[in-house]
Amino acid sequence: MTNQQIRLAKRPSGMLADDDFALTEEAVPALSDGQFLIQNEFVSLDPAMRGWMNEGTTYIRGVELGAVMRAFAVGKVIQSNHPDFTIGQYVSGLTGVQTHAVSNGAGIEKIRSQDVPPSWYLGVLGMPGMTAYFGLLDKGALQDGETVFVSGAAGMIGTLVGQIAKIKGCRVVGSAGSDEKCAYLVNEIGFDAAINYNTESLPDALKTHCPTGIDVFFDNVGGPTLDAGLANLARGARVVICGAISQYNASDMYGPKNYMKIVSARGSMTGIIVFDFLAEYPEAVRQLSEWLKAGKIKYREHVETGIERFPHVLRMLYTGENFGKLVLKL
Ligand SMILES: NC(=O)c1ccc[n+]([C@@H]2O[C@H](COP(=O)([O-])OP(=O)(O)OC[C@H]3O[C@@H](n4cnc5c(N)ncnc54)[C@H](OP(=O)(O)O)[C@@H]3O)[C@@H](O)[C@H]2O)c1
Numbered sequence: 001m002t003n004q005q006i007r008l009a010k011r012p013s014g015m016l017a018d019d020d021f022a023l024t025e026e027a028v029p030a031l032s033d034g035q036f037l038i039q040n041e042f043v044s045l046d047p048a049m050r051g052w053m054n055e056g057t058t059y060i061r062g063v064e065l066g067a068v069m070r071a072f073a074v075g076k077v078i079q080s081n082h083p084d085f086t087i088g089q090y091v092s093g094l095t096g097v098q099t100h101a102v103s104n105g106a107g108i109e110k111i112r113s114q115d116v117p118p119s120w121y122l123g124v125l126g127m128p129g130m131t132a133y134f135g136l137l138d139k140g141a142l143q144d145g146e147t148v149f150v151s152g153a154a155g156m157i158g159t160l161v162g163q164i165a166k167i168k169g170c171r172v173v174g175s176a177g178s179d180e181k182c183a184y185l186v187n188e189i190g191f192d193a194a195i196n197y198n199t200e201s202l203p204d205a206l207k208t209h210c211p212t213g214i215d216v217f218f219d220n221v222g223g224p225t226l227d228a229g230l231a232n233l234a235r236g237a238r239v240v241i242c243g244a245i246s247q248y249n250a251s252d253m254y255g256p257k258n259y260m261k262i263v264s265a266r267g268s269m270t271g272i273i274v275f276d277f278l279a280e281y282p283e284a285v286r287q288l289s290e291w292l293k294a295g296k297i298k299y300r301e302h303v304e305t306g307i308e309r310f311p312h313v314l315r316m317l318y319t320g321e322n323f324g325k326l327v328l329k330l
Pocket residue numbers: 046047048127128131152153154155156157158175176177178181220221241242243244245246247272273274275316317318319320321322323324325326
């Protein structure tokens with residue numbers, strides 16, 4: 001049996017390129033006692049993967065040159081010498097961009113529910129879903145009826161943040177990169193307003209759509225988007241820095257200019273690292289599953305196919321070509 005793998009071939013400079021990665025093949029090794037073999041079916045594309053390609057350590061170590069690219073994946077156990085993982089069991093974990101992974105169970109979660117497709121455990125019921133949930137409700141300390149602005153609103157985390165805020169009776173405004181995405185946010189998932197940052201002035205539009213100011217600003221984008229949100233904070237606002245996707249491929253990082261607005265608004269700005277909430281994931285999965293079942297949350301996946309297309313598909317996150325949670329079907 002052959003394992004196809006995407007390995008990190010070189011460290012990117014600026015926007016990642018196809019030849020930053022190499023497609024390799026090797027035989028799947030025989031299992032030792034206590035090991036099992038996973039056939040990966042879907043790999044998750046997450047914006048943070050661009051940061052993992054850099055040298056050094058931030059909240060997690062950069063991927064070593066020549067190593068299989070780190071990624072969350074879901075797959076099925078197809079061979080097992082492990083008492084707790086039986087053949088046919090769906091699992092998820094950081095098993096990398098490869099068709100097969102040998103594991104001893106460390107860091108591997110069993111997918112027990114068959115109510116939703118296994119790939120949803122890479123998105124709404126996986127790491128990104130947990131980020132939206134805890135970022136908004138814990139770090140953002142959202143109160144019923146507040147005004148929420150979420151950037152990157154049509155993406156995986158943005159759509160979920162907006163929908164949770166609507167469940168909590170909030171006014172929700174989002175920014176996204178196309179009219180099609182903005183129409184989806186307002187007409188299909190219930191945002192109060194959506195701003196196309198490519199055709200509208202974000203600072204002006206925020207004044208219009210958040211007349212009493214922004215109480216919770218959930219920022220996925222950074223750069224000038226962060227500044228536009230800061231300029232429109234309400235008194236006591238909480239700014240949750242979830243990510244800064246506009247800056248991940250930039251050689252010169254844009255720093256915020258409007259940060260003194262935190263002072264005049266008596267606000268706060270805080271970062272989230274989702275892994276800090278690991279112990280609380282089950283409660284969030286339970287609540288999100290309940291909302292999905294009740295039709296209170298809609299979930300959109302963007303599925304691409306073919307391991308050899310991985311570099312192009314990953315790049316889609318940074319060009320805005322994805323519309324929904326981006327996954328690669330192997
Ligand atoms: N802190 C944590 O623990 C944690 C965990 C997971 C993810 N995150 C962060 O959460 C954010 C969202 O992740 P996601 O998985 O939900 O991805 P996503 O939103 O599904 O995909 C990325 C989207 O970002 C937008 N984008 C790309 N380049 C942009 C630019 N230059 N300016 C403005 N928007 C741009 C694009 O949408 P448009 O077409 O609208 O531009 C694109 O579709 C990322 O910043 C990620 O790093 C943080």
